[in-house]
Each structure stands twice: as C-alpha cells, then as structure tokens.
Amino acid sequence: MDGQAQQRLMATYRDAWRSRGIVAWLVSIGIVAVYVTLYFTDVLDPPAAAIGLESKWFLYSFVYSAAMIAGAWSFLRRHGNSRYQRVRTYVNVGVQVLLGFCVPFAMKLAGQKDFYLSYFWPLKIDYLFPTTLRSLPVYLVLYAMLGSLVAVPLLTIYFGKRWYCSWVCGCGALANTIGDPWRHLSSKSTAAWRLENVTVYAVLALAVSTTAVVAGNQFLGPGHGAFSHFASQLQHYYFLVVASVLAGVVGTGLYPILGTRVWCRYFCPMAALLGLVQKLGRFRIAVKPDMCISCGNCSTYCEMGIDVRSYAQSNQSFTRASCVGCGMCAHVCPRGVLRLENRWPIQGDKKQQSLPVVDF
C-alpha cells in the first residue's frame, strides 16, 4: 500500500518527542493534566453542555474517538504496509466508534442508561454488580453475564486474548493508535517484567475481591453496618485508584515516557485474567527456526515489553500471558521469523521452557 511506511518507521528515534525528549515530557504532563481535570473536577461540564453533550463523559468519549481516528491515520502511515495491521486497525477503531460512542450516545438520547457493549467484567467490574444488573433490560443482563463469563474466555481460548485486547477494547485501541509513536519505549528489562507480574495480578485480585464484597453487600441488603461501610469504601477506592488514577492518569498519561499500554501491561485486570486463559488456549507466536539475526526489532516494538528476540534466538515458539497479539513483532521482523498462530500444539512441538533469560 504505502511505499513510504517503512521509511517513516525507520525514523522513529530521530524525533525527540518520540524518544523521551522535553516535548515528550510536556505531552505527558498535558495528558496527565487532562485526566486529573476530567476525573477530579467539573471544569469540563460547561464546555460539554455548550456543544449539546449531556456530560463531560460524553465530551471525553468524543475526544477519545477523535484522537483514536487521528491516531489510526498516523498508525497506518507507519504500519499500513501490513495487511494484518490494516484490517486490525479498521476493525478496532470501527468497533470503538460504534460501540464505544454511537450506541451509548443513542441509548442516552432514547432515554436509557448508557451501556458500553465493548466492555466486560473485570475491566468494568460494576457490570456484574447486582444493582447494575437490576437496572438493565434483560437482554443486556444476558449480554453482560454471558459475555463476561462465557464468550470472552471462550474466544480467548480459540484466538488468544488479542481478539479482545487488540481488536475490540477501547484502551487497546487508544494505545495502538494515538499511543503508537511511543510503543518502542516499553521497558524490556527483567526488572520491569517482575514488577508487571506483581502489579497486574494484584489489581486482578483486587478487582475480583471488590466485585465479591460489593455484590455480597448488595445481596445482603442494608443494615450490615460495618460490612456495608467497608464495601462502599472499597468500591469508592477501587474506582478512584484503579479506574481513574491507574487507567487514566498513569496508564495513559505516561505513554510518552513508559511506552504505550502502560495500563494494559501493569494494571488491567482484564488483561491479567485473559492472559491466564490465553496460556491454556491455542494462540502462540511461532518462531521459524534458525533464521533470527537477533536484530531486536521485535523486542523494541513490543509494547508489552516482551523480549521476543530471546525466544526467537532460541528457536522457541511461545505464548506469553501478557501478549496482546498486536502482531507488531511479526510485522517489523526484517527476516520474517515470527508468525501469529491459532492452533492446538501438535505432537513434535517443543514444549515451551520458561523465559529464556540467561541466569547463573
């Protein structure tokens, strides 16, 4: 398609704003400021009202979609020479504009409570709270329950978590469009990998227990003084810390410094859960034997900080829990070593060893 795409990708580090220069820090501070304003003040309500939107949240959705579309354009200028990246981007942005903006907006206009069809528990833990479920029409209750507990894990078994994280999810869509210029900044160090394993599963544990406590409390009904208080505090702090600070302020605000997908990699409970399911499923990154030249493009451009090169150099096809299947490693590999695959392991496949780090 675009003969210049490769040249544009090649110039990545040449720009200070893409390599932690001052501009990058300013952009980061800017995004953080926007999220702080959005979550912790009402400053954005009047401008939203002025353009006919009901609340700052619709304004946010609108800006989000616009940023995604602009980012998708620039993404395709860099990676549009790959068919997989093209199709994936069209689908992901399409899903978000439709299910993340148009449908909820239409529901609101129709006087219903808005509902985001592209989000599931545990990314939105409140979608399994009894109060939420009771407020929804039956078909949405079924959608939320069956979606979260059956369809999402099942699809992940068959296609890996990429079907969600890289083709549907709004956070992923933002990261892979407007966040794409910073994907190479994700840390590939063993230290970052250890940290991520602690934080992401901690948030998952928190999401599960918060859901359980809040649901328990709502079942029990009012009148369980201390427990009710604890449940409402837990719920409050979960939304404050996880949904606002970790997802927005830190998880998106630090893209220009820590690489895109900060939220997905270090904090997202959905990514953590689907990662565990992915380990049991069909998805894997296949390595063509003995062709890797260890150049490291795959690791550099892995937004999840996976050291793909270490697997490729050791001829090791692999499935990592954190892999969102964006397909970028396969796309940037100049020797065509890597391929994303959905297939059950067959006899003769080498069993995956643990991370081939050099340890003594």
Add this chain to the structure above:
Amino acid sequence: MRIVIVGNGVAGMEAALGVRAREPRWSITIVSEESDHFFSRTALMYVLAGQMSHRDIEPLERDLYARARFDRVRARATGVDVNARVVELAGDTIPYDRLLVASGSRPRSAAWKGAHLRGVGHFVTLQDLEWLEHEVHGGPSCGGRPPRPDAHETPIAHGSPYRRRQVAAEARRRTARSALVIGGGLIGIEAVESLLAAGLTVHLWVRDEWFWPLAIDRREGAWIAEALRSHGVEVRYGDEVEELLGGDDGNVRGARSTQGAEIAVDVVVIAIGVVPNTEWLAASAIERDRGGGILVDAGLRTSAPDVLAAGDCASVPWPGGGHRPEQLWYTARDQGRVAARRLLGDEATYARGIFYNSAKLVDIEYTAVGQLASGRDGAADWLFEERGRVRSSTRIAVRNGHVAGFSLLGRRWDHSVLGRWIAERRSLAWVLDHLTEAGWDSELVPPLVVPPELRVTR
C-alpha cells in the same frame, strides 16, 4: 582452567555462555576491542536510521558480564604467542589454557584514488556506525546514545577496523545531504535504506549488471532496481568507481566512474564485501588461508594447540573440499556453540547444512535456500512472477530432475521446510503441489496460487 576468548560478537558470546553454563568456576576472559557490550551487528542499519537505539541492539542485559563473572578486557589483541600460551595486548599479556579466536570480519578496503578522504568509510563496525551518525545526523539520534560517550572509543592502533573516522560534516559545518554507496550486496543495500530514511539523496553504484548476481537473477534484479528507484535512489549498474574526488578541505566532494559519470556527494560508503579480521595474527603461529581466514578443522581447531577459531574469521571445511569462511549470523552462532563444547573438552564437530539466508531488500522480503545459479542468469529455472494483491516472485532451480534451490521474493517462507525438500530430492512437480505447506506469510495475506499453465507434470 583459564579460558580466553578474543571477540564478544555472537560467536564469542555464545561460546562464553556455553562454557559458563556448565563450568561455574572456570575463569573466562573476553577481550574486545570494539565495544563494552555484545551487540547485534546485523542491526547497525536500524540504529543509523533511527528505528532502534544503541541499547535496543544489545540482546543481553548489561549486567550480564557481572552475573556470569566474565572478565572483560577492553583492548586490542596484537598477537598470540602459542608457545608461551599468552594473548598479547599492547604492553600486556593474558595467559590462557584454551583460547578461542572470534575476531569477526573487517570491511574489504578499496584501492581507488581518494579512498582515504574524509567522509569516506564503511558500514561494518560500531565505530563506522557512529561515524555515519555524525555525518548524516550530526551525532547519535535522540534516545540512541551509546552507553557512555567514550564507549566505543578505542585507543587505536593504525589499521584497526574499529578506529573512529574523522567526520567530514564537522569540517564542512553541515551534515551530509547526499551519499554514494558503492557495492551491490546486502550491507550496501542496508546502508542505502538507512541513508534514505535519514533524508539524503542516495546514489548506488554497482559494478555488476544487476544487484547481487551471486544470488539474484536478472528478472529479480529488475524488480529490486525498480523498488530502489521508486524510493528515489539513483541506481547505476555495470559501472565502477574510477576515483573519489576531494575538495581543498580534505573532504570528499564527489566521485567519477570509469564510464565517465561524475556526481557530487557529501559522504561515501564503501560496501564491497568483508574479509576475515585476522591481520593482527600476522606474526603469530596460527595458520591462515590466502584470504586471511583462520584454517580450522571440523572441530574448529586451528593449527596451534588449544587454540580454536569460530565465526566470520574462521575458514571452515566445505563439503566439496577446500576451506572458506561463512559470514552469517547463524553460522557464527552455531560455530560459537561448537566452540563452547570444544573449550569444555568435548568432542564436537561443526556440520554445514543446506545453505539458507533471508534479507529485506528495500521493502521486498527475500529468502534463499539451497544452491542457485551463481554468477549466471537463472533463465533455466522455474519462475512465477505473481502480480495481484501480493507481488511476489518464486524461482526454483532444478538439477538432475530434483529441486536444488529456491529464490523467493515478496513473500515469507519457512526455509526449513524448503531445505528438507531439497534434502529429500523432491521433483519440481511434487514441490509445486506442496508449495503452500512451506508458506510463512502473516495471517490475512492471501496464499500463493500457482496458475495451472505453470504446473508441470511428473
């Protein structure tokens, strides 16, 4: 046991890791003139272009030397005294019980007038990379800085491939706007690409009639030339440099060809091949072949006791007789692994398999497996040029009724499957029937369909 390894390229590093994995207590000393850390030479172009940083092309974390207890000596080895069993450095010696020489390649130099002008250089070492970064960008890219400012400074002995070159851009007070790359091989085309990405006007001069006739046939070469030209490269085939022209300031200012073409350029990259980097062994009692390669047997042993050689610098035995170096990443890695076992005292031999390689020629993916017509037009080979949603070219060489080689452009292939078919001496008809099984294209790429009229019957 004292193990000494000269070179921390892929061959040297594989050997060091292999020894350490089994012998936690042996002393392992790595001598390297070029760099503090092991890095992927194959990725130099990506740093020059700006696609990767210096750090990104280091496959191992920097604390590896400490964790693996490798003693690092950052110096130039100047010889080996095989009787005293010491590696000589300038003013120092390192004793060894077993020695591995893995000193890699150096660029082949050119004898043209003007080849020593400021602004003329190669693209093989880290120092070449830094020189070019200064010529075209005025310094390392943002985020692309080396570990410390003097990390690749070497106290240079004259004639070392790792010496820092003078930068013409500094004398000129502006970075280069145009470049000439000389040589139609893989390093040349990588230099072209990274210079293009840096926004320069690039000329490519190739002595042969088309790009890389050693592996590519005329029709394939035409496609590559087309791709290069569509990116704005001024390609000149079948012509040679007569002289590189200098200005009064000592900078290169242009080049003239034997056919009389004359161009003005700010920087010249000579990429006419590499030779074993072994002249530092000239006075040592280690046998080398005429090209400088260290002669080894299948066990990678040199003529001197307990001295091994691996990687680009080693001339290994070839099946048809004779010795030649293999200058590839995977062969250096495999030889490094064999060397590790030899250093450990095992019996191990290095066996060459069916040749394969892959590359990206501008934006065309390329895979080669087996034996292809070298130096001649592959007109007799089976060829299919696909034009449609995917542009590709598939060329299959047939010898004595069975398939002997593949040259594949525009799609990804699993070379291990193709290599197996060659070993199994499959017929062309059989291979065409099974071709898709060797496909390695990404998902969503439509598979290759060979039109019926190009099928052959058994």
